[in-house]
Every structure is written in C-alpha cells, then in structure tokens.
Amino acid sequence: MTAIEPVERPAPAGEPLFDRVAFIGIGLIGSSMARAIAKLGLAREIVCSARSQATCDKALELGLVARASTDAASVVADADLVVLCAPVGAYAAIAPVIGPRLRPGAIVTDVGSVKQAVIRDVAPYLPEGVHLVPGHPVAGTEHSGPEAGFAELFENRWCILTPPPGANEAAVDKVAEMWRRFGSNLEFMEASHHDKVLAITSHLPHLIAYTIVGTATDLEEDTKSEVIKFSAGGFRDFTRIAASDPVMWRDVFLNNREAVLEIIQRFNEDLTALQRAIRWGEGDKLEELFTRTRAIRRGVIDAKQA
Amino acid sequence: MTAIEPVERPAPAGEPLFDRVAFIGIGLIGSSMARAIAKLGLAREIVCSARSQATCDKALELGLVARASTDAASVVADADLVVLCAPVGAYAAIAPVIGPRLRPGAIVTDVGSVKQAVIRDVAPYLPEGVHLVPGHPVAGTEHSGPEAGFAELFENRWCILTPPPGANEAAVDKVAEMWRRFGSNLEFMEASHHDKVLAITSHLPHLIAYTIVGTATDLEEDTKSEVIKFSAGGFRDFTRIAASDPVMWRDVFLNNREAVLEIIQRFNEDLTALQRAIRWGEGDKLEELFTRTRAIRRGVIDAKQA
Structure with a gap:
C-alpha cells in the first residue's frame, strides 16, 4: 500500500x-x-x-x-x-x-x-x-x-x-x-452546471420516455398489444430508455429537482406551441421546427456521439 | 399486360x-x-x-x-x-x-x-x-x-x-x-383505428422528439454545444427521430389532427402528474411508474420489434 x-x-x-x-x-x-x-x-x-x-x-x-x-x-x-x-x-x-x-x-x-x-x-x-x-x-x-x-x-x-x-x-x-x-x-x-446540462441531455429524455410509455400502459388491453406490435414507428426507442433502472432514476429526479422542473417547464411551453400549430393547421410552423431540429442531429453525428 | x-x-x-x-x-x-x-x-x-x-x-x-x-x-x-x-x-x-x-x-x-x-x-x-x-x-x-x-x-x-x-x-x-x-x-x-394506434406508436413519439430537440435548439450557444457533446445520456436517441423528413411529418400531423391532439392531451396529463411528483418529492409514485414501464419493454422484445 x-x-x-x-x-x-x-x-x-x-x-x-x-x-x-x-x-x-x-x-x-x-x-x-x-x-x-x-x-x-x-x-x-x-x-x-x-x-x-x-x-x-x-x-x-x-x-x-x-x-x-x-x-x-x-x-x-x-x-x-x-x-x-x-x-x-x-x-x-x-x-x-x-x-x-x-x-x-x-x-x-x-x-x-x-x-x-x-x-x-x-x-x-x-x-x-x-x-x-x-x-x-x-x-x-x-x-x-x-x-x-x-x-x-x-x-x-x-x-x-x-x-x-x-x-x-x-x-x-x-x-x-x-x-x-x-x-x-x-x-x-461545476456541479451546478453539470446538473443543468444533464437535465436536458439525459434527465428530461428519460422522464419523457417514462411518461409516454406510461401513457401507453394505461390504454385498454387491445390497443396496448397493438402499440407493442407496431412499436417500430418510433415508440420502441422510448421503451428502451424507459426500461432503465427505476430506483436510480427515481433518485435522479428527486435530487435534481430544480433543474428538471425548469426544463420540463420549457418543454411544456414548446409542446403547447406545437399542439396549437397542429390544432390550427399551421403547417409552416411545424415544417420550420422539423427542419431546424435536423441541424442538431448533424451536430451529434459530427461530435461522434450518434 | x-x-x-x-x-x-x-x-x-x-x-x-x-x-x-x-x-x-x-x-x-x-x-x-x-x-x-x-x-x-x-x-x-x-x-x-x-x-x-x-x-x-x-x-x-x-x-x-x-x-x-x-x-x-x-x-x-x-x-x-x-x-x-x-x-x-x-x-x-x-x-x-x-x-x-x-x-x-x-x-x-x-x-x-x-x-x-x-x-x-x-x-x-x-x-x-x-x-x-x-x-x-x-x-x-x-x-x-x-x-x-x-x-x-x-x-x-x-x-x-x-x-x-x-x-x-x-x-x-x-x-x-x-x-x-x-x-x-x-x-x-379500419383506417380510423389505424390512425388512433399510430398516433401513439409513431406520431406522438416523433412530435415529442421534435419538441425536445427544439427545446435544446433554443438554448444559449454554449449550453447547446454541451447538449450535443453529452447527448449519449438519452438525448441522442431523440435527435435521430427528430431528423426524420420534415415535410412528411408536417403532413402526418396535419392529417391526423384529432387522434394526435387526443393523445397529446393524455400525455400532458401524465407528464403533469410526474412533474408534480418530482416537485413534492413523491419517490414512490416515480418508482412505481418506472417499474411498470419495464413490462412494456419486455413486450416489445417478446414481439421481436426491439
């Protein structure tokens, strides 16, 4: 020693x-x-x-x-x-x-x-x-x-x-x-900066995945089995994330409360805006956002994190 | 012929x-x-x-x-x-x-x-x-x-x-x-049933992915580059989905409006419940949901759609 x-x-x-x-x-x-x-x-x-x-x-x-x-x-x-x-x-x-x-x-x-x-x-x-x-x-x-x-x-x-x-x-x-x-x-x-960055790159994605998979578990049995069957349309990627360790993630959310609540709030505002665009048939707003998000994907690929 | x-x-x-x-x-x-x-x-x-x-x-x-x-x-x-x-x-x-x-x-x-x-x-x-x-x-x-x-x-x-x-x-x-x-x-x-099932297995996951990646694009430049850098924590899976064809997806949302708005509403209620559980430190509620969602993942794997 x-x-x-x-x-x-x-x-x-x-x-x-x-x-x-x-x-x-x-x-x-x-x-x-x-x-x-x-x-x-x-x-x-x-x-x-x-x-x-x-x-x-x-x-x-x-x-x-x-x-x-x-x-x-x-x-x-x-x-x-x-x-x-x-x-x-x-x-x-x-x-x-x-x-x-x-x-x-x-x-x-x-x-x-x-x-x-x-x-x-x-x-x-x-x-x-x-x-x-x-x-x-x-x-x-x-x-x-x-x-x-x-x-x-x-x-x-x-x-x-x-x-x-x-x-x-x-x-x-x-x-x-x-x-x-x-x-x-x-x-x-700094620890506080870490918690803020990870709230968006990791904690929010997990929370959203848990939510959407949870929404599906509440469907009637017939629909639920169809949701599993046709999950290749996007849902299956969320089920993978939502299969992560429950206790570990419970503790993450309880111990990064402020940063997570802050980013949920932002996410909610953005989702509400999209929801409204769908309701009112504002295709240009949808297309503009969907085009903008492609740039972030290119960033992830360029950073070799894809 | x-x-x-x-x-x-x-x-x-x-x-x-x-x-x-x-x-x-x-x-x-x-x-x-x-x-x-x-x-x-x-x-x-x-x-x-x-x-x-x-x-x-x-x-x-x-x-x-x-x-x-x-x-x-x-x-x-x-x-x-x-x-x-x-x-x-x-x-x-x-x-x-x-x-x-x-x-x-x-x-x-x-x-x-x-x-x-x-x-x-x-x-x-x-x-x-x-x-x-x-x-x-x-x-x-x-x-x-x-x-x-x-x-x-x-x-x-x-x-x-x-x-x-x-x-x-x-x-x-x-x-x-x-x-x-x-x-x-x-x-x-039936076409109407298809549109309802796909609203949850495919349309909502895409909308959520577009939203969360959009939320990230609105961050300040420094944070945005960190979000890309540390995307392996869950975010990168969303960037992949949010890189899908913008015009195709615009048209999906505009043409499945009712089913998509209905499922966004359910999702919102569920997210609000989780948000509240985080705010009030209700760890048991979080753990219960996070455990329940694992069963759906097993279903996806059993259905060979993983």
Missing part, C-alpha cells in the same frame, strides 16, 4: 493507479468499471459491497471482486479509491457509515447522474485528508445489474468530473487518469 | 405480380420498394414520377426505374399498380391529376403514415374499376431520399392495409402478397 497523503501523481501508463479499489454498489456502471480496472491492471485488488447478499454473491461468481460484503464499512477500510455506484438517494445513508473508516489520503469518487447532491450528502462525512472527486460517466445501457457490465462501456464516451472548489489536484488527476485509461474523454465542470 | 378487370389472383411465388408499377414520389420508402420489387422480380417494369427533375435523375441514375418524369399523369397511364409515396399532404393534388389516366383494373396503393386522409383525398378521383388499397409499412429510418432506400427495409416489419369497406378482394390480395414477398407481416385494420 503506497497511498499516503498527499496523493501521489498518477503512475505512468501500464502501471496500476491504485492499490485497492472498493465499489459501494456494483450494478451496470460499477461492474463495467471493475471489469475495465481488471482488464487494464489499474489496481492490485478490487472489493465491493452491495445491499443484498445475492448481489455480493453474483459479483464474486462473475469474478469481478476478490471480496464482497453487505457491510460497506468493512470494505472501504484499506481502500485508496472508493467508488460510490449506488443510486444517488442512498449516498446520504452510506456516507456516515463509511466516513469514519476511510483512511487519510483515500479518494472517494462516484458515478451518479447528479452532482450537487453528492457534494451535499457525502462531503460533510469525509474526514480530513480524504478527497472527494465526484464523477459522472455519460454512458450506459438500459440493462441493470452486475451481469450487464462490460469493460468497453466507457470507450469514446464522456466522463464529467465536478471536483468542488479547493479539491486536491493530485486526487483529481488520479481519477481523471483512470477514466482516460478506460478510453473516456474528460470534461471538468 | 395482363391486368384486366376483375383483378387476377396473385401469381404463385417466384412469378411477377405486376406488369408495370408506377411510383408517385420515390424517397426512402418508394425506393426501398422499387429495390425489393426488382430484387424479387415482382414486376416487368418500374417507372416513377417525382416533383423535381433532380429526383427523377437520381432515380434513373440509381437504376431504380426504367423511366422517370415530373409529370405524374404520364407515368401512370399503363400501370397496373400505382404506389403513392409522396408526403400525405400532396395526395389531394396528385389524385385529380392521375385519376383520369388510370386504366380500369389498376390498383392504387400508398405508404402514408395516416390512412383516413388517403381515403378522403384519393378515393373521389378514382374512376370506376380502379381499386384503392391504402397501406402503411411500419418501417423506416431517419434518412430521406431515393439513395437512402434498401430492399430489406420491410423484412420482419409490419405492413398495415386499410382497404375501405367493399374493396375489391383480389386487389387487396395482390397488394398483400407483394408485402409478404417483401418479408413483411400483414395486418388489416
């Missing part, structure tokens, strides 16, 4: 970055990170905790970790990197449990889709000399659980780090280097 | 179904049909008309048709199958032009995403002995134009036919047989 305070600069490429990495929660993202760390040899040992014994067993069975426990405190004790991969709403309960067991010089990071809440819920419980580097890999699939992960999930995807003001530079560098080795592009932002 | 009234029963598999097929409009769907017809040897000759000379030239250059003209009347004269592949809003102008030139026994079909409007706009202009069999292949991509088509587009996709009451059975059979040979599954519906 080499991690002492201050945190050392990242090791050269090819060498391990960490001695022991502890995952708190090991679903799609955590298990993908564990696979990537193992594949790239970035740590000497990987351990995890999960809320259920079944998930612990699964993580061991998949060979993702050397040790797994339902007791989060016991796995973080000797870790120099702790990665929170639980739903964001669970952080407030996890932080006071693991806080006292973290050793000086340890780095705590996470992968949550909201970032202000992490700083709010976790930072107060970290002892002096433990470094918080909140992170968010903008990657995922609609599948959940440790068996759903794969080491290449983060390649060519963005990872956003939102270190709070005054964060330890070496700790930030080490976390950034880990993501670079995973093949990700790095971006640094 | 063998087509006389009454229409003959479909030829056995492997034999041509039609003598001359005329496409009015030759974009993604029309050109995919033309490719499939050629590949499967379903017609002796394929011709087309398009509004612009450039599209006619492109169709000839791609080898899709033997003859192309901007004059729709001239290409339908000797056709035993006429396929309307123009935006639905153009049918009302096309029908009176081609009607007088259609020969007895000819079949007129189409591929529009709304079906009541077709019967309303086309049927009155068809002479006695010409058979209208409206159709809608539930298949597509976000790309437009004759170069975007491919013969396999319809394989394992549904094609819905909405023959009006009293339609000629042999004509319906022939059109159905063409779609079967394309690899599609056939479904028969």
Whole structure:
C-alpha cells in the first residue's frame, strides 16, 4: 500500500493507479468499471459491497471482486479509491457509515447522474485528508445489474468530473487518469452546471420516455398489444430508455429537482406551441421546427456521439 | 399486360405480380420498394414520377426505374399498380391529376403514415374499376431520399392495409402478397383505428422528439454545444427521430389532427402528474411508474420489434 497523503501523481501508463479499489454498489456502471480496472491492471485488488447478499454473491461468481460484503464499512477500510455506484438517494445513508473508516489520503469518487447532491450528502462525512472527486460517466445501457457490465462501456464516451472548489489536484488527476485509461474523454465542470446540462441531455429524455410509455400502459388491453406490435414507428426507442433502472432514476429526479422542473417547464411551453400549430393547421410552423431540429442531429453525428 | 378487370389472383411465388408499377414520389420508402420489387422480380417494369427533375435523375441514375418524369399523369397511364409515396399532404393534388389516366383494373396503393386522409383525398378521383388499397409499412429510418432506400427495409416489419369497406378482394390480395414477398407481416385494420394506434406508436413519439430537440435548439450557444457533446445520456436517441423528413411529418400531423391532439392531451396529463411528483418529492409514485414501464419493454422484445 503506497497511498499516503498527499496523493501521489498518477503512475505512468501500464502501471496500476491504485492499490485497492472498493465499489459501494456494483450494478451496470460499477461492474463495467471493475471489469475495465481488471482488464487494464489499474489496481492490485478490487472489493465491493452491495445491499443484498445475492448481489455480493453474483459479483464474486462473475469474478469481478476478490471480496464482497453487505457491510460497506468493512470494505472501504484499506481502500485508496472508493467508488460510490449506488443510486444517488442512498449516498446520504452510506456516507456516515463509511466516513469514519476511510483512511487519510483515500479518494472517494462516484458515478451518479447528479452532482450537487453528492457534494451535499457525502462531503460533510469525509474526514480530513480524504478527497472527494465526484464523477459522472455519460454512458450506459438500459440493462441493470452486475451481469450487464462490460469493460468497453466507457470507450469514446464522456466522463464529467465536478471536483468542488479547493479539491486536491493530485486526487483529481488520479481519477481523471483512470477514466482516460478506460478510453473516456474528460470534461471538468461545476456541479451546478453539470446538473443543468444533464437535465436536458439525459434527465428530461428519460422522464419523457417514462411518461409516454406510461401513457401507453394505461390504454385498454387491445390497443396496448397493438402499440407493442407496431412499436417500430418510433415508440420502441422510448421503451428502451424507459426500461432503465427505476430506483436510480427515481433518485435522479428527486435530487435534481430544480433543474428538471425548469426544463420540463420549457418543454411544456414548446409542446403547447406545437399542439396549437397542429390544432390550427399551421403547417409552416411545424415544417420550420422539423427542419431546424435536423441541424442538431448533424451536430451529434459530427461530435461522434450518434 | 395482363391486368384486366376483375383483378387476377396473385401469381404463385417466384412469378411477377405486376406488369408495370408506377411510383408517385420515390424517397426512402418508394425506393426501398422499387429495390425489393426488382430484387424479387415482382414486376416487368418500374417507372416513377417525382416533383423535381433532380429526383427523377437520381432515380434513373440509381437504376431504380426504367423511366422517370415530373409529370405524374404520364407515368401512370399503363400501370397496373400505382404506389403513392409522396408526403400525405400532396395526395389531394396528385389524385385529380392521375385519376383520369388510370386504366380500369389498376390498383392504387400508398405508404402514408395516416390512412383516413388517403381515403378522403384519393378515393373521389378514382374512376370506376380502379381499386384503392391504402397501406402503411411500419418501417423506416431517419434518412430521406431515393439513395437512402434498401430492399430489406420491410423484412420482419409490419405492413398495415386499410382497404375501405367493399374493396375489391383480389386487389387487396395482390397488394398483400407483394408485402409478404417483401418479408413483411400483414395486418388489416379500419383506417380510423389505424390512425388512433399510430398516433401513439409513431406520431406522438416523433412530435415529442421534435419538441425536445427544439427545446435544446433554443438554448444559449454554449449550453447547446454541451447538449450535443453529452447527448449519449438519452438525448441522442431523440435527435435521430427528430431528423426524420420534415415535410412528411408536417403532413402526418396535419392529417391526423384529432387522434394526435387526443393523445397529446393524455400525455400532458401524465407528464403533469410526474412533474408534480418530482416537485413534492413523491419517490414512490416515480418508482412505481418506472417499474411498470419495464413490462412494456419486455413486450416489445417478446414481439421481436426491439
């Protein structure tokens, strides 16, 4: 174990970055990170905790970790990197449990889709000399659980780090280097800006997809089966998004309330305008918007995010 | 030329179904049909008309048709199958032009995403002995134009036919047989029911995607470029849908007004309920819905439409 305070600069490429990495929660993202760390040899040992014994067993069975426990405190004790991969709403309960067991010089990071809440819920419980580097890999699939992960999930995807003001530079560098080795592009932002940008690129799309699929589940049985049958007309893309992890997404909306409500409001105004254009047969307004939105698609393709 | 009234029963598999097929409009769907017809040897000759000379030239250059003209009347004269592949809003102008030139026994079909409007706009202009069999292949991509088509587009996709009451059975059979040979599954519906089902499986998803991408285009330039950069969080799927043909979709909304407005209303109520749940921190309501929507995804996967 080499991690002492201050945190050392990242090791050269090819060498391990960490001695022991502890995952708190090991679903799609955590298990993908564990696979990537193992594949790239970035740590000497990987351990995890999960809320259920079944998930612990699964993580061991998949060979993702050397040790797994339902007791989060016991796995973080000797870790120099702790990665929170639980739903964001669970952080407030996890932080006071693991806080006292973290050793000086340890780095705590996470992968949550909201970032202000992490700083709010976790930072107060970290002892002096433990470094918080909140992170968010903008990657995922609609599948959940440790068996759903794969080491290449983060390649060519963005990872956003939102270190709070005054964060330890070496700790930030080490976390950034880990993501670079995973093949990700790095971006640094203030947590509040992150939450605003992600409200539109990720949170609103999920909310809308959940809504529209929910609207369909309320239809009479006959119509519902037809909706499934003819879903290739656009609906199926929404069902994929609306199959994402329910607890994770519940926590995202509850923990990014202001930004999400603000963007729903804008969306609602825009939808009402379109609704009115349809009612009054204003084809030119519809065509103008539908033409304008094509430019954004070209942007997404040009940015290699298609 | 063998087509006389009454229409003959479909030829056995492997034999041509039609003598001359005329496409009015030759974009993604029309050109995919033309490719499939050629590949499967379903017609002796394929011709087309398009509004612009450039599209006619492109169709000839791609080898899709033997003859192309901007004059729709001239290409339908000797056709035993006429396929309307123009935006639905153009049918009302096309029908009176081609009607007088259609020969007895000819079949007129189409591929529009709304079906009541077709019967309303086309049927009155068809002479006695010409058979209208409206159709809608539930298949597509976000790309437009004759170069975007491919013969396999319809394989394992549904094609819905909405023959009006009293339609000629042999004509319906022939059109159905063409779609079967394309690899599609056939479904028969009343036009009004089609328009209601597609309003939710296709029209609302497109409207929502256009709206959300439109909301993003109104953001300040900095944020907009970040929205594109981090679109992998869900937004990019909407940009794909919102890149669909603007004129085609304008016409869909204008021609399925009642069903679309009705489903927007339901969607709005459901979104408002979610918005309220977020505002008041009602996590149980969110989780309940997000869990329920997963079942629909499983249905889509089971129906092999994923």
